[in-house]
Amino acid sequence: MPEIAKVEPLTTARALRGPFDYRLGEAHAGVDVGSVLVIPFGRRRVLGVVTSTASESDIEPERLAEPLSALEADVPAALVSLGLWVAEEYCSTPARGLALVLPPGTGTGSGRPLRAKRSLLVSLTLAGYQSTERPGRLGARQIAALRALAGGPLRAAELARASGCDHAGLRRLEELGLVRLENKAEPARRPELADVGARPGPGELTEAQEAALAEVTAALEAPAERREPLLLHGVTGSGKTEVYLRAAEEALARGRSAIVLVPEIALTPQTAGRFVQRFGDRVAVLHSALTARERFDEWARLRSGDARVCVGPRSAVFAPVEDLGLIVVDEEHDPSYKQEGDPRYDARRVAERRAGQEGAMLLAGSATPRPEAWQALRRLSLPTRVDGRGLPPVEAVSSLEAGGALHPRTRDALEEVRRREEKAIVLLNRRGWSNFLSCRTCGRAWGCPACDVTLVLHRSAGRVSCHHCGHSEQVPGACPDCGSVSIARHGAGTEQLGHELEDLVHPLPVVRLDTDSAAATGIGPLLERFERECAAVLVGTQMVAKGHDFPDVTLGVVLDADATLRFPDFRAEERTFSLVCQLAGRSGRGRRGGKVIVQALEPQARPLRHAAEHDAEGFTQGELQRRRALRYPPFGNLIRVICSAAEPGSEQAAADAVAERLEPPEATVLGPAPLFRRQGRERSQLVLKSADRSAAITAVRRAVEEVSSDRAHAEASFAVDVDPQ
Ligand code: ADP
Ligand code: ZN
Ligand code: ZN
Numbered sequence: 001m002p003e004i005a006k007v008e009p010l011t012t013a014r015a016l017r018g019p020f021d022y023r024l025g026e027a028h029a030g031v032d033v034g035s036v037l038v039i040p041f042g043r044r045r046v047l048g049v050v051t052s053t054a055s056e057s058d059i060e061p062e063r064l065a066e067p068l069s070a071l072e073a074d075v076p077a078a079l080v081s082l083g084l085w086v087a088e089e090y091c092s093t094p095a096r097g098l099a100l101v102l103p104p105g106t107g108t109g110s111g112r113p114l115r116a117k118r119s120l121l122v123s124l125t126l127a128g129y130q131s132t133e134r135p136g137r138l139g140a141r142q143i144a145a146l147r148a149l150a151g152g153p154l155r156a157a158e159l160a161r162a163s164g165c166d167h168a169g170l171r172r173l174e175e176l177g178l179v180r181l182e183n184k185a186e187p188a189r190r191p192e193l194a195d196v197g198a199r200p201g202p203g204e205l206t207e208a209q210e211a212a213l214a215e216v217t218a219a220l221e222a223p224a225e226r227r228e229p230l231l232l233h234g235v236t237g238s239g240k241t242e243v244y245l246r247a248a249e250e251a252l253a254r255g256r257s258a259i260v261l262v263p264e265i266a267l268t269p270q271t272a273g274r275f276v277q278r279f280g281d282r283v284a285v286l287h288s289a290l291t292a293r294e295r296f297d298e299w300a301r302l303r304s305g306d307a308r309v310c311v312g313p314r315s316a317v318f319a320p321v322e323d324l325g326l327i328v329v330d331e332e333h334d335p336s337y338k339q340e341g342d343p344r345y346d347a348r349r350v351a352e353r354r355a356g357q358e359g360a361m362l363l364a365g366s367a368t369p370r371p372e373a374w375q376a377l378r379r380l381s382l383p384t385r386v387d388g389r390g391l392p393p394v395e396a397v398s399s400l401e402a403g404g405a406l407h408p409r410t411r412d413a414l415e416e417v418r419r420r421e422e423k424a425i426v427l428l429n430r431r432g433w434s435n436f437l438s439c440r441t442c443g444r445a446w447g448c449p450a451c452d453v454t455l456v457l458h459r460s461a462g463r464v465s466c467h468h469c470g471h472s473e474q475v476p477g478a479c480p481d482c483g484s485v486s487i488a489r490h491g492a493g494t495e496q497l498g499h500e501l502e503d504l505v506h507p508l509p510v511v512r513l514d515t516d517s518a519a520a521t522g523i524g525p526l527l528e529r530f531e532r533e534c535a536a537v538l539v540g541t542q543m544v545a546k547g548h549d550f551p552d553v554t555l556g557v558v559l560d561a562d563a564t565l566r567f568p569d570f571r572a573e574e575r576t577f578s579l580v581c582q583l584a585g586r587s588g589r590g591r592r593g594g595k596v597i598v599q600a601l602e603p604q605a606r607p608l609r610h611a612a613e614h615d616a617e618g619f620t621q622g623e624l625q626r627r628r629a630l631r632y633p634p635f636g637n638l639i640r641v642i643c644s645a646a647e648p649g650s651e652q653a654a655a656d657a658v659a660e661r662l663e664p665p666e667a668t669v670l671g672p673a674p675l676f677r678r679q680g681r682e683r684s685q686l687v688l689k690s691a692d693r694s695a696a697i698t699a700v701r702r703a704v705e706e707v708s709s710d711r712a713h714a715e716a717s718f719a720v721d722v723d724p725q
Helices: 075-087 094-099 126-133 140-149 154-164 167-175 207-221 240-253 269-282 294-306 314-318 345-358 371-376 408-418 495-504 515-521 524-533 572-585 605-612 618-630 650-661 692-709
Strands: 006-009 020-023 037-039 044-054 119-125 177-187 230-234 255-260 283-284 311-312 324-329 363-367 377-383 394-398 423-428 436-439 454-457 461-465 472-474 489-490 510-513 536-540 551-560 597-599 637-645 667-678 681-690 719-721
Touching: 006 037, 020 037, 037 167, 044 075, 044 094, 075 345, 075 472, 075 667, 094 551, 119 126, 119 140, 119 154, 126 692, 140 154, 140 167, 140 177, 177 536, 207 230, 207 240, 207 377, 207 637, 230 240, 230 371, 240 255, 240 269, 240 363, 255 314, 255 345, 269 311, 311 536, 314 345, 324 345, 345 363, 371 618, 394 408, 394 605, 408 423, 408 495, 408 551, 408 597, 423 495, 423 572, 423 681, 436 454, 461 667, 495 510, 495 536, 510 515, 510 524, 510 605, 515 524, 515 637, 524 536, 551 572, 551 681, 572 597, 572 605, 572 618, 597 605, 637 650, 637 667, 637 692, 650 667, 650 681, 650 692, 667 692, 681 692, 692 719
Parallel strands: 230 363, 230 377, 255 311, 255 324, 283 311, 324 363, 394 597, 423 536, 423 551, 510 536, 551 597
Antiparallel strands: 006 020, 006 044, 037 044, 119 177, 436 489, 454 461, 461 472, 637 681, 637 719, 667 681
């Protein structure tokens, strides 16, 4: 038994550098790497994770404290090193990295950690069965209890309700040998997924699926050092999910477990549903809408090995499974794989790391893979849809000719959907009614008091709101500057578009899917409704372009498709291309075929041209050339530092100080450049572009640590984002 545990305390203080040594006494048998301990820490008691053990410490034993207790749930040792790696790789703290791998609900807060729910199960013994006939000297309630149990075991609480026999009464029956009392972990309640028609799997794979699966199986069987990560590039509807399902079966058949990462389960319940259908109780789903209790129960089923397949969003990459054989990253292009808050990890990179570390194989898939994946992974391809139907024709039209939100071609197509009673999906990546309001008399524009952005009108809520900080106020009746009541509304969002479409396609129902309608109704019911109707229009933000499989959609429309291209972001083209391809992928999956109309300011822009031809290869080759020339990922690494402060000027001074200290080899520093004010804080950012990833990360960490501990910059705060999106 180890005598010293090296423990990383789960405190938020950045300055504290663990791990710290604790002495393990008799009471701590079983404590090992991955144990979660309650430790005395200064004057407080905090949670800590054992990161390693030793037989002796540099500190004299009598000066070392002992842990107070250990939690029931612990973490596999491999995940401890993964959590610490994330902390290093993304310039975070060990505590924050480790928090990612802890049992859900453990946290760093004061809330009591969850444990498996237990209850007292009562069953009859043989003597008990006999005495239901000849109860002898028992009381009326005890007799009632025995008779109730003749139908099968019951929980003590239920039995008390049914018979009136309380706990003490049951204990006496136990002493008489008539019943057995067992303290059992309650079977976890399985969370439910929205029912939007997970269809049963096919009997036979297509030739292309078969070939892809053979490669996956070969990789599973290859010795770890020769196992290559794979990229499944398959057009929308080519049956990628079926390959993932079979791959997971192959992993299970070899006694290994599997993790399947999906973008957002609420948005694509079908994919998770198909795994549940195929694997039943062997799968645990880490749904984002789970209660803390459900989340813990699913985690515990994985930890115990009862469940060996985990399906979930990015955080599922930390699922506590052992003997990991396979990690699938579905829709690998999806930006939701990157975490927004500290640690700003990228689940795709963590998946690669974890697969390497645990000898598992990585299978990423998408219809529109990122250039990074295209370049780095060996590619398998599913070039056609399973049903042999072609991809829908895509027509690009100019928004300038539209004379309103909808181009005449778009209106015609929607009217046809109405006439023929079909389904359409319309995407506009902007929510609300209008982008902004201005006074027709004096020109005043309504802006957020805390951010330098305009307020968006939400008409049905009767409010104008900031989409960056949540500030919201009543719709103004008059201009506070000049008193004019003539207020102009500019730009249309999904709320207004939905309204317009209702008129256009009446009497077909229009279902709106964006964060506002989702907050009101939940995503599941909205998707279910669209699935259920025989004819309808689904309108919304990029949420409508996710991997839904509605077989009867005949029209897809993207409005203002190049809006994304107007942002100064090197991924803008990639985003635009994948958004249009993904939306196109929702159309024409059924017998009636389908088509797609794309409205854009520049319908001939490169990403739109390639998307119209469903040409991922051509687009990606061009994109890789451009990035190679500019040394953007995958040919270089980007690290972004954002400095912010309430006091104007302080953010700039802090950013300058960081820039001054940055002299990594083979790197360029872009900026500092001002960003728009957000949540009452001035912001400035600088971006480091470097060929040597780890040198750059170390240099940035050191520079930020120095500046943030300098009292001259006490006002400023710093956010480091490695591989920003
Ligand atoms: P992708 O993930 O590539 O978009 P899916 O796996 O969702 O494609 O497959 C699209 C549809 O085709 C699904 O309804 C699926 O059940 C069905 N499908 C998949 N493979 C086959 C096959 N080999 N034969 C018939 N239907 C299949
Ligand atoms: Zn005015
Ligand atoms: Zn704001």
